[in-house]
Amino acid sequence: xxxxxxxxxxxxxxxxxxxxxxxxxxxxxxxxxxxxxxxxxxxxxxxxxxxxxxxxxxxxxxxxxxxxxxxxxxxxxxxxxxxxxxxxxxxxxxxxxxxxxxxxxxxxxxxxxxxxxxxxxxxxxxxxxx
Amino acid sequence: xxxxxxxxxxxxxxxxxxxxxxxxxxxxxxxxxxxxxxxxxxxxxxxxxxxxxxxxxxxxxxxxxxxxxxxxxxxxxxxxxxxxxxxxxxxxxxxxxxxxxxxxxxxxxxxxxxxxxxxxxxxxxxxxxx
DNA sequence: ATATCAGTTTAGAATGATTCTAAAGTGTTG
DNA sequence: CAACACTTTAGAATCATTCTAAACTGATAT
Ligand SMILES: [Mn+2]
Ligand SMILES: [Mn+2]
Ligand SMILES: [Zn+2]
Ligand SMILES: [Zn+2]
Numbered sequence: 678x679x680x681x682x683x684x685x686x687x688x689x690x691x692x693x694x695x696x697x698x699x700x701x702x703x704x705x706x707x708x709x710x711x712x713x714x715x716x717x718x719x720x721x722x723x724x725x726x727x728x729x730x731x732x733x734x735x736x737x738x739x740x741x742x743x744x745x746x747x748x749x750x751x752x753x754x755x756x757x758x759x760x761x762x763x764x765x766x767x768x769x770x771x772x773x774x775x776x777x778x779x780x781x782x783x784x785x786x787x788x789x790x791x792x793x794x795x796x797x798x799x800x801x802x803x804x805x806x807x
Numbered sequence: 808x809x810x811x812x813x814x815x816x817x818x819x820x821x822x823x824x825x826x827x828x829x830x831x832x833x834x835x836x837x838x839x840x841x842x843x844x845x846x847x848x849x850x851x852x853x854x855x856x857x858x859x860x861x862x863x864x865x866x867x868x869x870x871x872x873x874x875x876x877x878x879x880x881x882x883x884x885x886x887x888x889x890x891x892x893x894x895x896x897x898x899x900x901x902x903x904x905x906x907x908x909x910x911x912x913x914x915x916x917x918x919x920x921x922x923x924x925x926x927x928x929x930x931x932x933x934x935x936x937x
Numbered sequence: 938a939t940a941t942c943a944g945t946t947t948a949g950a951a952t953g954a955t956t957c958t959a960a961a962g963t964g965t966t967g
Numbered sequence: 968c969a970a971c972a973c974t975t976t977a978g979a980a981t982c983a984t985t986c987t988a989a990a991c992t993g994a995t996a997t
Contacts, residue, residue, distance in 0.1 A: 691964055693974060713955080728976050733955065749882045752983085754954070767921055776921065783915040784931055788908060791897055794935040801914055801931050805924040821993055823945060843984080858947050863984065882954085884983065 688742040698725045699735050703745070708760040710748070710775050711736075716757075750775070750802065765801040774805060818872040828855045829865050833875070838890040840878070840905050841866075846887075880905070880932065895931040904935060 681700050682692040690696060702720060703709060711719070713732050720727055736757050739745045748756040751770050765778040784799055811830050812822040820826060832850060833839060841849070843862050850857055866887050869875045878886040881900050895908040914929055 691973065693964075695975070729954095730956085730977080731975055734975080749879060752879045752882065752885045755882045767924070769924065772924075774921075774924070778918060780918045781916055785913040785915060786911055787933065788910045790933075791904075791906065791935070794897070794899065794902075794904070797934040797936055799931065799933050801929065803917065803920075803926055804928040804930060805921070806927055821944065823993075825946070859983095860948080860985085861946055864946080 684744075688738075688744065690738055690742070695727045695731050696735055696738075698727065699732070700739070700744075703739070703759050708758075708777060710756045710758050712754045712756055714754070763798075765803070767803045767805055769805040771806055778803070814874075818874065820868055820872070825857045825861050826865055826868075828857065829862070830869070830874075833869070833889050838888075838907060840886045840888050842884045842886055844884070893928075895933070897933045897935055899935040901936055908933070 678697075678701070681697055681704065684704065685692040685696055685700060698720060699716070702716070702723075703711070713729060713736060716736070717727070717729055717732050720732075736745065740747055740757060743761065744759075746758040746761055748758055748766070750756060750766070750768050756775065760777055760779075762779070765782055767776050767778060768774065778801070782801055784801065787799075790796055808827075808831070811827055811834065814834065815822040815826055815830060828850060829846070832846075832853075833841070843859060843866060846866070847857070847859055847862050850862075866875065870877055870887060873891065874889075876888040876891055878888055878896070880886060880896070880898050886905065890907055890909075892909070895912055897906050897908060898904065908931070912931055914931065917929075920926055
């Protein structure tokens with residue numbers, strides 16, 4: 678709770694009631710993948726009613742401060758990932774199945790990076806089923 | 808032109824004026840990545856005014872028949888890819904930069920596939936810049 | 938050829954995730 | 968406690984995409 682406040686303060690984010698509730702849920706020690714909608718539902722279950730606007734604002738604030746990663750796996754919703762280590766994913770859109778691949782993956786055989794660009798991140802998505 | 812009609816017919820798609828225009832552009836021999844919007848703009852330049860609804864319908868029809876691949880790289884638009892071979896991408900959202908990696912890429916160190924699932928496709932996206 | 942009908946196109950409405958607006962509320966600092 | 972910047976929120980707006988339902992057209996049978 679105080680560590681949560683510290684976390685927020687150290688990112689120049691005021692520890693408001695809403696941010697504390699959201700951060701406490703997101704950073705409880707268990708890695709999670711959430712969408713704005715799923716987070717809202719999850720908090721509602723816990724009787725924490727926070728407006729969707731605030732949920733979007735907060736997810737973006739956390740993302741901007743590197744507390745979350747952003748994943749675009751399907752076109753219609755953005756996932757935020759509390760696991761900020763470099764890692765990859767198993768994903769099935771059909772089954773709404775999304776889990777981390779934390780093992781070290783090696784991508785071999787990449788051609789050279791296009792002129793004047795540099796690699797920001799290599800993302801591997803293992804699509805399951807179909 | 809007749810090969811285009813054949814292509815359509817062989818996929819149980821009637822060779823309508825619109826589909827012929829779209830297929831002729833997409834399957835002209837040069838691999839392309841298009842969005843509904845970019846395709847519409849491109850055809851408009853060529854004085855082919857086709858409604859967006861038809862463009863969406865057609866892209867999906869082609870996709871459903873395996874004539875196109877679908878890429879979800881950013882949350883706000885879907886790309887369709889005329890290169891239907893297994894391949895990967897360099898991508899920069901900022902620069903709207905998207906090109907194929909046709910070289911054989913090897914992904915090593917994958918953990919075992921989750922129970923009762925099977926791998927449909929492994930997608931590697933090399934994000935550039937940032 | 939012509940009629941017939943399923944398949945197709947289209948304008949415009951609807952959808953739904955996300956962003957924006959601007960007004961009310963709150964944490965921080967002095 | 969006052970003052971103010973930062974935050975929250977309801978509701979409107981945005982925008983890619985999908986849907987609806989009416990008009991149109993390619994294919995097939997006569
Ligand atoms: Mn959408
Ligand atoms: Mn959108
Ligand atoms: Zn993850
Ligand atoms: Zn491609």
